[in-house]
Amino acid sequence: MEADHPQASVEAKSIGKRLEFVELAVVNQEGDKEATEEDELQRLLKPNVDELPVEPPSSVEFNFVRYFAPDFMKEGHDQYVYRHANGLCVIGLAPSHVAFKDDGGVTEVDFNVGKSDRSSMKVTGKRKRNAQHFESNSALCKVNTKDASYIVRCCVKGSLLEVNDRLIKQPGLLNSSADRDGYVAIVMPKPADWLKIKSSLISLDDYTKSRKT
Amino acid sequence: MLTGDIEPSIKDAVSQLPPQAAKDLLSAGVCVRCIFRLFGIRGQVYSFPTLAPSLIYSQLEEVIDVDESIPRCSVEANGSLGGSDTDLGFCTICLGILQFSYHDAKDKVMKNQSPSDMASTIAQSVKQEGHSISDFSLEISIPPIILENEHAVRLHLKSKYGNEGWMQESNSSQIISVKESLKFSLTGLVENVLDAKSSLSEFRIRMTYTLSKSPKTIQNIMEKNKRFKKLKHGNEKLHSDGTDAGDADMANDRAEEIVKRTLKNLGDQQPSVFPPDKVTEPCSLVVACSRASIFFGGRYLKYSRNVSQSRWIIDDERMGEASVEEIIGSNILPLCRGDAYKFHAAGREDIDVRMLGSGRPFLVEVQNARDVPSRTSMREIEVKVNNVGSGLVKVKNLDLVGSQGWNLMREGEAEKQKQYAALVWISRPLEDVDVETVVSLKEMQILQKTPIRVLHRRSPLERGRTIHWMNIERIAGSSQYFLLHLCTQAGTYIKEFVHGDLGRTHPSIGSILGCRAEILQLDVTDVKMDCFMAD
């Protein structure tokens, strides 16, 4: 960036005796300044189209490392664990989950499993009071299709921060965007626990390969 | 001594004193300046270098010679009145303060300094610290026991001379305090030697007197008060605990409160002990000076997506190549030769977000500045900071602001609107109808759950936010990229408003356009606050 017309102000000083002239110069300088500031902003905001990717990485791709838990506790129960750099894990159904193979896909999601209704817990504060501690095999919810019912599990040992209660009214989100708006829950594992869990999960690459064959 | 040698103003001051009472006080070891102030004499006379008791004594004799109604008193005859001010020990009221006697910082006893010696000592400490000043305020802190001493003497005078006219006319409010008397003595001289004006200045010279071999703490003062009440004035062995000047100021001020209250409650009921004990140790004096924080206000621009607002270090590793705080602060600090700086900004942007356009209001607080730059030098400072900022950070509208700049910035922060430009990609080509849809949305309410990216350290909440308006600027040569200009309520998470954060922010640009929306870059283009705008 260039400094604000240092020369101009030096000039203005050197002819300080001719007051009118100086004031005029100052007015022009301010006017110019506004114009150049606006130009500068435009220039800075304008992206270089040639440098833009045809399709940029999605925020999910960009912000999360994607892991998978194929056949978790039961064949075809494929789940994903998307881990954010801050340690939080988003849990959901992998595209190859057996529920999607049923005619009509998922028709209902029920968080009322186990001892408590997962969607009625209220976690509060920075310290995440009331967050329930879950084991990796704890049930998060039940997804129902026309003919069957499947248990979705936590996959990650940690505190359950939230479940996606939009799924109660819009179970279809699972069929249309299971890896985005159709996520099931957010879990916060302890760092040490995460290291253990990580070794039981497979990478996106391995998942893609294994599900192709 | 020839009375002709005496300055007319001293002569004049002495002539206003009730002679017998004044002599009485002199022989009780009260210093001349304390006598002056007890009888309400003000002004210049305090700054005369030599106010030896003998000089005044002879002057009083002369008055008494003229006025034969008062019997001669012969203190001089019993040899208790020496030539020098403190031959008798130090003043039994002010403990030597108004005789300019004290223990200096190296615990050396300085005796009978002249007011101009004192002024030089003060100037010395100002210069040692390297301050350049045009004005100053002199603050004095004295041990509260001096008030008690004064009270006792006052009661003595009342009981002894209560019937005399001058005593009946007088009241305690005519007494000039030790602090004020000391200022009478020193202020003019300090002004001269520093070439600076005494005023309610941000630059403070603090003279702190503490008892050097006497009680210092409030507890001790309280004990002293108890003894006062019990009329036990035994000589107790007391110790000095090396508290520093700051603590001593506090202790002095708080104890003074207590003593004043106590004395007020006691009123004149308290019989006095007279003459008081001889004082063999003067107070310890610490002179300290400091300038109240000065504040620079302005707006900063951040052109880099790898510069954080504040110094950001995680596990000894610096995040980003630099910080706005350091670029601005570390350049302003040496210009003022201050002790330290603090950087405050009205809100913040993420490290990967540029701050353009209007810039963001900030304050830099410089503590104990030795030099205060003139307001006319602000443009030069801007240029200097901007050169060092090497295109990463720039400041504008820099100015010296009072500490109220802080409130200004805080108040504005809560209700401010912010304007952004986001580079957005959508998963299908942008249609004209999309632009119309987006532009038509005014004051749109959205609900945002705490974004996943900060959920690990912030409360899980759902907040309502307002998107005031939006505008779409198409980018030539691309059908799926565009610039989204938007103005939002403070606290709106923009990145999440674009991509939806797994549907946790609703509606979002993605949900409004019914496709996937991604944000590639974000810039703040305007922080709508009144403060630190160009004139």
Ligand SMILES: [Zn+2]
């Ligand atoms: Zn005195």
